Amino acid sequence: MKLFGYRVPMMASLIVWCAIWELVGRSGALFLIPPLSDVLVAAVALVQTGTWQAAAITTLNSFLVGMALAILVGVAIGVLMGRSVAADNLLGIWVNIFVSAPLSALVPVLMILFGMGETTVVVTVFLFAVWIIVLDTRAGIQGVPPSLIEMGRSYGASRFALYFRIILLSALPEILAGIRLGVIRGVKGVVIGQLLVSILGYGELFELYSRNFDMENFWALTIILFAAAMLLSGLIESLEKRVDYYAGVR
Amino acid sequence: MRNITAQATAAATRLAGSDVAVEVRGISKLYSEVEALRAIDLDFPRGKLTTLLGPSGCGKTTLLKIIAGLIPATAGEIRVNGQVVTGPGPERAFVFQDFALMPWATVMRNVAFGLELKGMGRDERQAIAAKYIAEVGLTGFESKYPHELSGGMRQRVGLARAFAVNADVLLLDEPFSAVDEQNRRKFQEDLLSLVEKEKKTFIFVTHSIEEAVYCSDRIVILSRRPGRISQIIEPEIDRSASPDAIRRDQSYLDTVEEIWQGLKRYVD
Amino acid sequence: MSLPLHVKGSPRALPSTEASFLWRKLSEHRTALWRTASIGLFFLVWEIAGRVPISFAFPTFLETLRAFLTMLFNGAFVAAYAQTLQPLVIGIAISAVVGVGVGIVMGLSRFAEWLVAPVFIVLQAAPMAALIPLITFVYGIGLMAKTLAVIMLALPVIALNGYKAVRNANPSLVAMCVSFQGTRWQRITKIIIPDASPVIFAGLRLGLAAGFIGVILAELLITPTGIGDLITYHRSVADYPEMYAAVVSIILVSTLTLAALEAFELRVLRPEKRRT
Known part of the structure; x- marks a missing residue:
């Protein structure tokens, strides 16, 4: 987008939307949209409270544990499916079903299996994130050029070296892409899990503020959450760009 | 073979007296910082096949797309049949390097597409398309989709589409570069008989010296960036001979060698 | 062999x-x-x-299967899905029309892209589920609130896919259309939209998957109705086979619908991928 000959960065239009938000809020037309400036003030105050900090730590903790499990298990299953036809055939359908199934329906089941606690949220994050990581890893492994593997063999690479120095590195762009998508899904998972369990971390605060019609704090929570989600996916995207140079030339 | 060196006789790029289909006058092209073409002056004789040949990045495709009106020049003008070019026009038709076939359309619809855009009725345009499908040797494939055809056959569809709009000038951008070697040879031979039959002006971009010498009445060699005319060669080869005889012809081989010696210094 | x-x-x-x-x-x-x-x-x-x-x-698989078949034949599923599918279908229909339209406009106009695309990028990456409690007290607990939940989750992905599809329409085909003097309108209707349609359709599929998540979430969070009610009710009375059967049924319904759409996409929109 060019304006008066200058390139305007795309995300700059968000400023326009923020201004519109502020105006709508100031006009008081919709009680559920307070002015953005009030929300930001609330956000600054909010992050200093012990309640928010405790909730954020609980949330982050569930998210990180769930994601770590999802990445470990997801990459392992993806490699297995990429290298073994039998595993691919046996697991393929289920991975494809769960990657697009409404997993929110499974959360009530998790609640009775794992209790109304953090474990349920961790498992929710894991279930939301793991399938896309499996699928992308599998695609990356299957995309490793056979000549690269034959090259490794012909120079006498051990099985270990073959996997860790050639196959996994060659599939890294796809694996990272899978992890980025997994992170986005994981964030949604942690929110959905906590909302349904509703006595934990962020979910509890969301319940609290929306029930008390405390719109400033509600939106402050949302903005912090959205910003964290964008930051996280941006972080992995920049990591992806660093290996992007060889994604096209393998 | 007639060898005309541009620097020696700048006027030679302009054809005195003979019938000119396309005139290129002072064309330059700048891509932000990069100078792709510098002050090109060139005439393309009517009814002949002229090849633009040069190392990759010499701007030959850029020049062809400027003639087609697909990209604007930074300076200079193009005239086709005396008319200044401001954009694509009905007197020119383009054949694309990557075929540019619509994957959702059959061979018939692809070939008739130029006519469809002009608003010609279905039966009329299909009759014309059928004629050119036959001419490029694809009869029986009318209802196939591009993905069901080989690379060579796909480019025949692209060629038939260009013929169907009945343009005076056909612009071919490395039409055989995505076609395998055997099919390319057969296709080159067919192209020559089509040139003979259709009596149109062909401007042909290639990076293959053999292809240029084999097909062309006139070869314009461009230097490396910024693209300028470094040499114009008119191979004098007896086209009435069989294709295989031409490829063994001494004059053909000498011309190939001559061009290679000239281009060698551009190779890194 | x-x-x-x-x-x-x-x-x-x-x-x-x-x-x-x-x-x-x-x-x-x-x-x-x-x-x-x-x-x-x-x-x-x-x-x-x-x-x-x-x-x-x-519960064991056989217990769940028995519960599934019972609920299938005693009308429990029929009644539940009649309720659940309502907000889903309405929400997806609205999202499809609005999303594809906005997506195409964003793909065609640089200004619309600059103005609107970032919003959808944020909405797609962000956990929109957080806003569901908000809808509840504005639109209550009725059909409207549930439809909105579906739209919130489905619209961004549909709009973004439409936008990407149009923006990445094969430049060579567009140049071809230009070289044959196609008008701007012909370029859009004869080249860009047909070329973009498989990706647009894939976006609708992703939107539907998101819509299923949305409708279930709405039924669990807002008020238990339809399939969400089956899950919540059987959980509260500890009828676990019935509860699992309800969960399995929604996964089954969504999987079959998505598979049917994918098959349609392959048959109709992608002749080049069709096996002949």
Whole structure:
């Protein structure tokens, strides 16, 4: 987008939307949209409270544990499916079903299996994130050029070296892409899990503020959450760009 | 073979007296910082096949797309049949390097597409398309989709589409570069008989010296960036001979060698 | 698997040709066989885990299947889906029309892209579910609130796919259309939209998947109705087989719908991927 000959960065239009938000809020037309400036003030105050900090730590903790499990298990299953036809055939359908199934329906089941606690949220994050990581890893492994593997063999690479120095590195762009998508899904998972369990971390605060019609704090929570989600996916995207140079030339 | 060196006789790029289909006058092209073409002056004789040949990045495709009106020049003008070019026009038709076939359309619809855009009725345009499908040797494939055809056959569809709009000038951008070697040879031979039959002006971009010498009445060699005319060669080869005889012809081989010696210094 | 030619016709060859015939038949149906094996294995593991049992709240596969069939034939599912599908269908229809429209406009106009695309990028990456409590007290607990939940989750992905599809329309085809003096309108209707339609359609599929998540979430969070009610009710009275059957049914319904859409996409929109 060019304006008066200058390139305007795309995300700059968000400023326009923020201004519109502020105006709508100031006009008081919709009680559920307070002015953005009030929300930001609330956000600054909010992050200093012990309640928010405790909730954020609980949330982050569930998210990180769930994601770590999802990445470990997801990459392992993806490699297995990429290298073994039998595993691919046996697991393929289920991975494809769960990657697009409404997993929110499974959360009530998790609640009775794992209790109304953090474990349920961790498992929710894991279930939301793991399938896309499996699928992308599998695609990356299957995309490793056979000549690269034959090259490794012909120079006498051990099985270990073959996997860790050639196959996994060659599939890294796809694996990272899978992890980025997994992170986005994981964030949604942690929110959905906590909302349904509703006595934990962020979910509890969301319940609290929306029930008390405390719109400033509600939106402050949302903005912090959205910003964290964008930051996280941006972080992995920049990591992806660093290996992007060889994604096209393998 | 007639060898005309541009620097020696700048006027030679302009054809005195003979019938000119396309005139290129002072064309330059700048891509932000990069100078792709510098002050090109060139005439393309009517009814002949002229090849633009040069190392990759010499701007030959850029020049062809400027003639087609697909990209604007930074300076200079193009005239086709005396008319200044401001954009694509009905007197020119383009054949694309990557075929540019619509994957959702059959061979018939692809070939008739130029006519469809002009608003010609279905039966009329299909009759014309059928004629050119036959001419490029694809009869029986009318209802196939591009993905069901080989690379060579796909480019025949692209060629038939260009013929169907009945343009005076056909612009071919490395039409055989995505076609395998055997099919390319057969296709080159067919192209020559089509040139003979259709009596149109062909401007042909290639990076293959053999292809240029084999097909062309006139070869314009461009230097490396910024693209300028470094040499114009008119191979004098007896086209009435069989294709295989031409490829063994001494004059053909000498011309190939001559061009290679000239281009060698551009190779890194 | 090919047999040496000279064996053909001799009596001894009979069993071996028969074997090869069987083998051929088998490999023809190999995917189907693998699929059956895969599904069978999953159910077997489920059954064993249920019989151990790994948890008091983990019914066996057969118990769940029995509950599933009962609910299928006693009308419980029919009544539940009649309710659940309402906000889903309305929400997806609205999202499809608005999303595809906005997506195409964003793809065609640089200004619209600059103004609107970032919003959808944020909305797609962000956990929109957080806003569901908000809808509840504005639009109450009725159909409207649930439809909005579906739209919130489905619209961004549909709009973004439409935008990307149009923006990435094959430049070579666009140049081809220009070279044959196609008008801007012809360029959009004859090249860009047909070229973009497979990706737009894939976006609708992703939107539907998101919509299923949205409708379930709405039914669990806002008020239990439809399939969400089946899940919540059977959970509260500890009818675990029935509860699991309800969960399985929604996953099954969504999977089958998505698979049907994918099959349609392959048949109609992508001739180049069709197997002939």
